[in-house]
Amino acid sequence: MEQAEQSEGQQHPLGIYFKIWVMLFVVSGFSYMVDYVGFQGNLRWVLILTFMWLKASFIVAVFMHMRWERPAFIATILVPPICLGVLVFLMAIEAEYTFLTRLVTFVAEQVPMGHGAEH
Amino acid sequence: MANDVVATDDPAALPDGLPGVVADYSGDKEAFHIHWGKAMMWIFLLSDTFIFSCFLTGYMKVRMTTTVPWPNPSEVFALTLFGQSIPLILIAIMTFILITSSGTMALAVNYGYRKDRKTTALLLIATCVLGASFVGMQAFEWTKLIEEGVRPWGNPFGAAQFGSSFFMITGFHGLHVSAGVVYLAVTAWRVWTGFYDRKGSYATVEAAGLYWHFVDLVWVFIFAFFYLW
Numbered sequence: 001m002e003q004a005e006q007s008e009g010q011q012h013p014l015g016i017y018f019k020i021w022v023m024l025f026v027v028s029g030f031s032y033m034v035d036y037v038g039f040q041g042n043l044r045w046v047l048i049l050t051f052m053w054l055k056a057s058f059i060v061a062v063f064m065h066m067r068w069e070r071p072a073f074i075a076t077i078l079v080p081p082i083c084l085g086v087l088v089f090l091m092a093i094e095a096e097y098t099f100l101t102r103l104v105t106f107v108a109e110q111v112p113m114g115h116g117a118e119h
Numbered sequence: 120m121a122n123d124v125v126a127t128d129d130p131a132a133l134p135d136g137l138p139g140v141v142a143d144y145s146g147d148k149e150a151f152h153i154h155w156g157k158a159m160m161w162i163f164l165l166s167d168t169f170i171f172s173c174f175l176t177g178y179m180k181v182r183m184t185t186t187v188p189w190p191n192p193s194e195v196f197a198l199t200l201f202g203q204s205i206p207l208i209l210i211a212i213m214t215f216i217l218i219t220s221s222g223t224m225a226l227a228v229n230y231g232y233r234k235d236r237k238t239t240a241l242l243l244i245a246t247c248v249l250g251a252s253f254v255g256m257q258a259f260e261w262t263k264l265i266e267e268g269v270r271p272w273g274n275p276f277g278a279a280q281f282g283s284s285f286f287m288i289t290g291f292h293g294l295h296v297s298a299g300v301v302y303l304a305v306t307a308w309r310v311w312t313g314f315y316d317r318k319g320s321y322a323t324v325e326a327a328g329l330y331w332h333f334v335d336l337v338w339v340f341i342f343a344f345f346y347l348w
Contacts, residue, residue, distance in 0.1 A: 009154065009232045009320075009321065009322050009325060010228070010232065010325065011229070011232045011233075012229065014226070014229060017222065017225045017226060017229065018222075020225075021218070021221075021222040021225075024218045024221070024222075025215065025218060028211075028214050028215060028218060031342070031343065031347060032207065032211045032214070034347060035193050035206055035207050035346075035347055036206060036207075038193075044347075048343050048347045048348070049343070051343070052339055052340065052342075052343035055339045056336055056339050056340070059221065059332055059335060059336050059339070060332075060336065062225075063221055063224075063225045063328075063332045063335075064328075064329055064332045064333075064336075065325070069153065070130060070133075070139060070143065070151070070152055070153070071135070071136060071137070071139055071140050072139065072140045072143035072144060072150060072151065073143075073151045073152075073153055073158070073161075075140060076150075076151070077161050077162075077164075077165055080165060081165070081168055081169075081172070084168075084169070084172045084176075087172070087173075087176055088172075088176055088179065091176050091179060091180045092179065092180075092183065094180065095179070095180045095183035095184045096183065098180075098183075098184040099183060099184045099185075099186070102184065102186050103186060106186060107186050
Protein backbone atom coordinates (compact mmCIF):
# COMPACT_ATOMS: atom_id res chain seq x y z
CA MET A 1 0.00 0.00 0.00
CA GLU A 2 1.98 2.97 -1.24
CA GLN A 3 -0.58 5.57 -0.17
CA ALA A 4 1.74 8.53 -0.69
CA GLU A 5 2.38 7.70 -4.33
CA GLN A 6 -1.24 6.78 -5.01
CA SER A 7 -2.60 10.12 -3.86
CA GLU A 8 -2.30 11.99 -7.18
CA GLY A 9 -5.10 11.94 -9.70
CA GLN A 10 -7.33 9.23 -11.04
CA GLN A 11 -5.85 5.77 -11.03
CA HIS A 12 -7.98 2.85 -12.06
CA PRO A 13 -7.31 -0.65 -13.40
CA LEU A 14 -6.91 -0.76 -17.19
CA GLY A 15 -9.69 -3.33 -17.46
CA ILE A 16 -12.52 -0.83 -17.04
CA TYR A 17 -11.21 1.30 -19.93
CA PHE A 18 -11.11 -1.70 -22.25
CA LYS A 19 -14.65 -2.72 -21.20
CA ILE A 20 -16.01 0.77 -21.93
CA TRP A 21 -14.03 0.90 -25.17
CA VAL A 22 -15.66 -2.33 -26.37
CA MET A 23 -19.10 -1.13 -25.22
CA LEU A 24 -18.67 2.12 -27.20
CA PHE A 25 -17.83 0.12 -30.32
CA VAL A 26 -20.82 -2.19 -29.84
CA VAL A 27 -23.30 0.63 -29.15
CA SER A 28 -21.95 2.67 -32.09
CA GLY A 29 -22.43 -0.41 -34.25
CA PHE A 30 -26.03 -0.59 -33.02
CA SER A 31 -26.76 3.06 -33.82
CA TYR A 32 -25.28 2.61 -37.30
CA MET A 33 -27.50 -0.47 -37.77
CA VAL A 34 -30.56 1.71 -36.99
CA ASP A 35 -29.85 3.57 -40.23
CA TYR A 36 -28.63 0.54 -42.18
CA VAL A 37 -31.73 -1.53 -41.37
CA GLY A 38 -33.86 1.57 -41.91
CA PHE A 39 -36.08 1.75 -38.81
CA GLN A 40 -38.49 4.69 -39.04
CA GLY A 41 -40.81 6.73 -36.84
CA ASN A 42 -40.91 6.50 -33.06
CA LEU A 43 -38.89 3.28 -32.93
CA ARG A 44 -36.03 5.03 -34.75
CA TRP A 45 -36.10 7.95 -32.30
CA VAL A 46 -36.18 5.71 -29.23
CA LEU A 47 -33.22 3.67 -30.52
CA ILE A 48 -31.15 6.68 -31.63
CA LEU A 49 -31.64 8.54 -28.33
CA THR A 50 -31.06 5.44 -26.17
CA PHE A 51 -27.77 4.62 -27.89
CA MET A 52 -26.74 8.28 -27.84
CA TRP A 53 -27.29 8.66 -24.08
CA LEU A 54 -25.62 5.32 -23.39
CA LYS A 55 -22.48 6.37 -25.28
CA ALA A 56 -22.47 9.86 -23.74
CA SER A 57 -22.80 8.39 -20.22
CA PHE A 58 -19.98 5.90 -20.79
CA ILE A 59 -17.64 8.65 -22.00
CA VAL A 60 -18.45 11.15 -19.24
CA ALA A 61 -18.63 8.63 -16.39
CA VAL A 62 -15.56 6.52 -17.11
CA PHE A 63 -13.29 8.10 -19.75
CA MET A 64 -13.73 11.56 -18.21
CA HIS A 65 -13.63 10.05 -14.69
CA MET A 66 -16.81 11.81 -13.56
CA ARG A 67 -18.10 8.84 -11.53
CA TRP A 68 -15.03 9.09 -9.29
CA GLU A 69 -15.27 12.83 -8.67
CA ARG A 70 -16.97 14.29 -5.58
CA PRO A 71 -20.74 15.07 -5.78
CA ALA A 72 -20.25 18.86 -5.42
CA PHE A 73 -18.10 18.92 -8.53
CA ILE A 74 -20.37 16.58 -10.49
CA ALA A 75 -23.33 18.86 -9.65
CA THR A 76 -21.41 21.99 -10.70
CA ILE A 77 -20.71 20.57 -14.15
CA LEU A 78 -23.75 18.42 -14.89
CA VAL A 79 -26.63 20.49 -13.47
CA PRO A 80 -26.29 23.64 -15.68
CA PRO A 81 -26.81 21.72 -18.97
CA ILE A 82 -30.30 20.81 -17.72
CA CYS A 83 -31.47 24.32 -18.70
CA LEU A 84 -30.54 23.39 -22.28
CA GLY A 85 -33.49 21.02 -22.10
CA VAL A 86 -35.72 24.05 -21.51
CA LEU A 87 -34.19 25.80 -24.54
CA VAL A 88 -34.79 22.74 -26.75
CA PHE A 89 -38.36 22.41 -25.45
CA LEU A 90 -39.20 26.09 -26.08
CA MET A 91 -37.61 26.07 -29.53
CA ALA A 92 -39.52 22.93 -30.47
CA ILE A 93 -42.85 24.61 -29.58
CA GLU A 94 -41.78 27.76 -31.43
CA ALA A 95 -40.73 25.68 -34.47
CA GLU A 96 -44.13 24.03 -34.62
CA TYR A 97 -45.76 27.46 -34.67
CA THR A 98 -43.38 28.79 -37.35
CA PHE A 99 -43.95 25.69 -39.49
CA LEU A 100 -47.74 26.02 -39.33
CA THR A 101 -47.54 29.77 -40.06
CA ARG A 102 -45.38 29.05 -43.11
CA LEU A 103 -47.84 26.44 -44.32
CA VAL A 104 -50.68 28.93 -44.05
CA THR A 105 -48.88 31.94 -45.59
CA PHE A 106 -46.47 30.43 -48.14
CA VAL A 107 -47.71 27.01 -49.16
CA ALA A 108 -51.50 27.47 -48.98
CA GLU A 109 -51.31 30.57 -51.20
CA GLN A 110 -49.86 28.53 -54.04
CA VAL A 111 -52.57 25.86 -53.83
CA PRO A 112 -56.01 27.40 -54.54
CA MET A 113 -58.04 24.77 -52.65
CA GLY A 114 -55.96 24.87 -49.46
CA HIS A 115 -54.54 21.71 -47.83
CA GLY A 116 -51.11 22.81 -48.93
CA ALA A 117 -49.34 20.27 -46.75
CA GLU A 118 -50.25 17.51 -49.16
CA HIS A 119 -48.18 19.00 -51.96
CA MET B 120 -16.26 16.81 18.79
CA ALA B 121 -19.35 17.50 16.72
CA ASN B 122 -18.44 21.14 16.20
CA ASP B 123 -14.91 20.44 15.06
CA VAL B 124 -14.03 22.39 11.96
CA VAL B 125 -13.20 20.08 9.09
CA ALA B 126 -9.59 21.04 8.56
CA THR B 127 -8.61 18.41 6.05
CA ASP B 128 -8.22 18.21 2.30
CA ASP B 129 -8.12 14.43 2.30
CA PRO B 130 -11.25 13.37 0.34
CA ALA B 131 -11.42 10.15 2.39
CA ALA B 132 -11.94 12.10 5.63
CA LEU B 133 -14.71 14.33 4.20
CA PRO B 134 -18.42 13.44 4.36
CA ASP B 135 -19.99 11.87 1.27
CA GLY B 136 -23.28 12.39 -0.54
CA LEU B 137 -25.49 15.43 0.13
CA PRO B 138 -23.71 16.41 3.39
CA GLY B 139 -20.54 16.31 1.30
CA VAL B 140 -22.00 18.81 -1.18
CA VAL B 141 -22.95 21.14 1.70
CA ALA B 142 -19.60 20.71 3.44
CA ASP B 143 -17.63 21.40 0.24
CA TYR B 144 -19.62 24.52 -0.71
CA SER B 145 -19.67 25.95 2.83
CA GLY B 146 -16.06 25.05 3.61
CA ASP B 147 -14.93 28.68 3.22
CA LYS B 148 -11.96 27.57 1.14
CA GLU B 149 -11.31 25.79 -2.17
CA ALA B 150 -14.65 24.23 -3.05
CA PHE B 151 -13.44 21.44 -5.28
CA HIS B 152 -11.00 18.76 -4.19
CA ILE B 153 -9.65 18.40 -7.67
CA HIS B 154 -6.58 19.55 -9.62
CA TRP B 155 -7.20 23.18 -10.65
CA GLY B 156 -6.29 22.47 -14.29
CA LYS B 157 -8.95 19.78 -14.47
CA ALA B 158 -11.55 22.02 -12.83
CA MET B 159 -10.80 24.86 -15.27
CA MET B 160 -10.92 22.48 -18.24
CA TRP B 161 -14.32 21.21 -17.10
CA ILE B 162 -15.64 24.78 -16.77
CA PHE B 163 -14.40 25.52 -20.29
CA LEU B 164 -16.02 22.35 -21.60
CA LEU B 165 -19.27 23.34 -19.89
CA SER B 166 -19.24 26.63 -21.82
CA ASP B 167 -18.42 24.71 -25.00
CA THR B 168 -21.40 22.45 -24.28
CA PHE B 169 -23.62 25.52 -24.43
CA ILE B 170 -22.11 26.65 -27.75
CA PHE B 171 -22.62 23.27 -29.42
CA SER B 172 -26.10 22.99 -27.90
CA CYS B 173 -27.03 26.36 -29.40
CA PHE B 174 -25.86 25.15 -32.81
CA LEU B 175 -27.77 21.89 -32.51
CA THR B 176 -30.90 23.62 -31.22
CA GLY B 177 -30.70 26.13 -34.09
CA TYR B 178 -30.36 23.22 -36.50
CA MET B 179 -33.38 21.51 -34.89
CA LYS B 180 -35.42 24.65 -35.33
CA VAL B 181 -34.59 25.26 -39.01
CA ARG B 182 -35.16 21.61 -39.77
CA MET B 183 -38.56 21.57 -38.06
CA THR B 184 -39.71 24.83 -39.64
CA THR B 185 -38.79 24.27 -43.28
CA THR B 186 -41.68 23.42 -45.61
CA VAL B 187 -39.23 21.98 -48.18
CA PRO B 188 -38.29 18.29 -47.63
CA TRP B 189 -34.99 17.78 -45.78
CA PRO B 190 -32.29 15.90 -47.77
CA ASN B 191 -32.03 12.27 -46.62
CA PRO B 192 -28.63 12.05 -44.82
CA SER B 193 -28.58 8.30 -45.35
CA GLU B 194 -28.44 8.90 -49.13
CA VAL B 195 -26.44 12.15 -49.16
CA PHE B 196 -23.64 10.59 -47.11
CA ALA B 197 -23.70 7.23 -48.88
CA LEU B 198 -20.48 6.09 -50.50
CA THR B 199 -20.04 3.63 -53.36
CA LEU B 200 -17.57 0.95 -52.30
CA PHE B 201 -16.87 -2.18 -54.34
CA GLY B 202 -19.68 -1.27 -56.72
CA GLN B 203 -22.22 -1.07 -53.87
CA SER B 204 -23.78 2.03 -52.35
CA ILE B 205 -23.43 1.81 -48.56
CA PRO B 206 -25.36 4.39 -46.49
CA LEU B 207 -23.41 6.62 -44.07
CA ILE B 208 -20.33 4.40 -44.32
CA LEU B 209 -17.71 7.18 -44.13
CA ILE B 210 -19.48 8.71 -41.12
CA ALA B 211 -19.51 5.28 -39.44
CA ILE B 212 -15.77 4.87 -40.05
CA MET B 213 -15.14 8.38 -38.68
CA THR B 214 -17.19 7.50 -35.58
CA PHE B 215 -15.15 4.37 -34.95
CA ILE B 216 -11.87 6.24 -35.47
CA LEU B 217 -12.88 8.88 -32.92
CA ILE B 218 -13.92 6.21 -30.39
CA THR B 219 -10.60 4.44 -30.90
CA SER B 220 -8.75 7.71 -30.30
CA SER B 221 -10.77 8.25 -27.12
CA GLY B 222 -9.64 4.82 -25.94
CA THR B 223 -5.95 5.51 -26.61
CA MET B 224 -6.36 8.87 -24.82
CA ALA B 225 -7.89 7.20 -21.74
CA LEU B 226 -4.95 4.77 -21.67
CA ALA B 227 -2.47 7.66 -22.08
CA VAL B 228 -3.91 9.37 -18.98
CA ASN B 229 -3.72 6.11 -17.05
CA TYR B 230 -0.09 5.44 -18.03
CA GLY B 231 0.71 9.07 -17.24
CA TYR B 232 -0.34 8.58 -13.63
CA ARG B 233 1.82 5.46 -13.56
CA LYS B 234 4.72 7.78 -14.57
CA ASP B 235 5.33 5.61 -17.63
CA ARG B 236 6.71 8.44 -19.75
CA LYS B 237 7.32 6.60 -23.05
CA THR B 238 4.04 4.66 -23.19
CA THR B 239 2.12 7.85 -22.38
CA ALA B 240 3.85 9.80 -25.16
CA LEU B 241 3.32 7.00 -27.70
CA LEU B 242 -0.38 6.70 -26.82
CA LEU B 243 -0.77 10.47 -27.14
CA ILE B 244 0.87 10.38 -30.57
CA ALA B 245 -1.46 7.54 -31.59
CA THR B 246 -4.40 9.70 -30.48
CA CYS B 247 -3.03 12.60 -32.54
CA VAL B 248 -2.68 10.44 -35.66
CA LEU B 249 -6.23 9.10 -35.30
CA GLY B 250 -7.55 12.64 -34.77
CA ALA B 251 -5.69 13.90 -37.83
CA SER B 252 -7.12 11.06 -39.95
CA PHE B 253 -10.60 12.03 -38.71
CA VAL B 254 -10.03 15.61 -39.91
CA GLY B 255 -8.72 14.25 -43.22
CA MET B 256 -11.88 12.22 -43.74
CA GLN B 257 -13.98 15.24 -42.88
CA ALA B 258 -12.10 17.25 -45.52
CA PHE B 259 -12.89 14.47 -48.00
CA GLU B 260 -16.57 14.57 -46.99
CA TRP B 261 -16.72 18.37 -47.40
CA THR B 262 -15.00 18.17 -50.82
CA LYS B 263 -17.45 15.52 -52.00
CA LEU B 264 -20.47 17.56 -50.87
CA ILE B 265 -19.14 20.82 -52.33
CA GLU B 266 -18.52 19.07 -55.66
CA GLU B 267 -22.10 17.82 -55.58
CA GLY B 268 -23.25 21.42 -55.26
CA VAL B 269 -23.96 21.71 -51.53
CA ARG B 270 -23.54 25.32 -50.39
CA PRO B 271 -24.46 27.13 -47.16
CA TRP B 272 -27.27 28.85 -49.11
CA GLY B 273 -28.63 25.88 -51.04
CA ASN B 274 -28.18 22.38 -52.40
CA PRO B 275 -29.69 20.12 -55.10
CA PHE B 276 -31.17 17.63 -52.58
CA GLY B 277 -33.78 19.70 -50.73
CA ALA B 278 -34.04 22.29 -47.96
CA ALA B 279 -31.43 25.06 -48.24
CA GLN B 280 -30.82 24.99 -44.47
CA PHE B 281 -29.16 21.59 -44.82
CA GLY B 282 -25.95 23.14 -46.15
CA SER B 283 -25.67 25.90 -43.57
CA SER B 284 -26.35 23.52 -40.65
CA PHE B 285 -23.93 20.93 -42.01
CA PHE B 286 -21.01 23.30 -42.62
CA MET B 287 -21.50 25.18 -39.36
CA ILE B 288 -21.88 22.18 -37.04
CA THR B 289 -19.34 19.79 -38.58
CA GLY B 290 -17.03 22.74 -39.29
CA PHE B 291 -17.01 23.87 -35.69
CA HIS B 292 -16.51 20.29 -34.51
CA GLY B 293 -13.70 19.77 -37.04
CA LEU B 294 -12.06 22.95 -35.75
CA HIS B 295 -12.18 21.47 -32.25
CA VAL B 296 -10.60 18.22 -33.45
CA SER B 297 -7.86 20.14 -35.31
CA ALA B 298 -7.11 22.27 -32.24
CA GLY B 299 -7.13 19.08 -30.16
CA VAL B 300 -4.54 17.46 -32.44
CA VAL B 301 -2.20 20.43 -31.93
CA TYR B 302 -2.92 20.49 -28.17
CA LEU B 303 -2.19 16.76 -27.84
CA ALA B 304 0.95 17.04 -29.98
CA VAL B 305 2.30 19.70 -27.61
CA THR B 306 1.33 17.57 -24.60
CA ALA B 307 2.97 14.50 -26.18
CA TRP B 308 6.16 16.50 -26.76
CA ARG B 309 6.18 17.66 -23.14
CA VAL B 310 5.62 14.11 -21.88
CA TRP B 311 8.39 12.77 -24.14
CA THR B 312 10.90 15.38 -22.97
CA GLY B 313 10.07 14.69 -19.32
CA PHE B 314 8.42 18.04 -18.56
CA TYR B 315 5.76 16.44 -16.34
CA ASP B 316 8.33 14.23 -14.59
CA ARG B 317 10.29 17.33 -13.57
CA LYS B 318 7.02 18.98 -12.55
CA GLY B 319 6.09 15.88 -10.59
CA SER B 320 2.49 15.80 -11.84
CA TYR B 321 0.72 14.30 -14.84
CA ALA B 322 -2.63 15.97 -14.02
CA THR B 323 -2.24 18.28 -17.04
CA VAL B 324 -2.33 15.20 -19.28
CA GLU B 325 -5.70 14.32 -17.76
CA ALA B 326 -6.97 17.85 -18.49
CA ALA B 327 -5.90 17.41 -22.13
CA GLY B 328 -7.68 14.06 -22.05
CA LEU B 329 -10.89 15.71 -20.86
CA TYR B 330 -10.79 18.01 -23.89
CA TRP B 331 -10.27 15.11 -26.26
CA HIS B 332 -13.07 13.00 -24.76
CA PHE B 333 -15.35 16.02 -25.02
CA VAL B 334 -14.67 16.22 -28.77
CA ASP B 335 -15.72 12.57 -29.00
CA LEU B 336 -18.77 13.31 -26.83
CA VAL B 337 -19.93 16.13 -29.11
CA TRP B 338 -19.56 13.80 -32.11
CA VAL B 339 -21.92 11.31 -30.40
CA PHE B 340 -24.62 14.01 -30.39
CA ILE B 341 -23.85 15.23 -33.93
CA PHE B 342 -23.95 11.64 -35.21
CA ALA B 343 -27.35 11.05 -33.59
CA PHE B 344 -29.00 14.34 -34.48
CA PHE B 345 -27.48 15.30 -37.81
CA TYR B 346 -26.75 11.98 -39.50
CA LEU B 347 -29.34 9.61 -38.02
CA TRP B 348 -32.38 11.92 -37.73
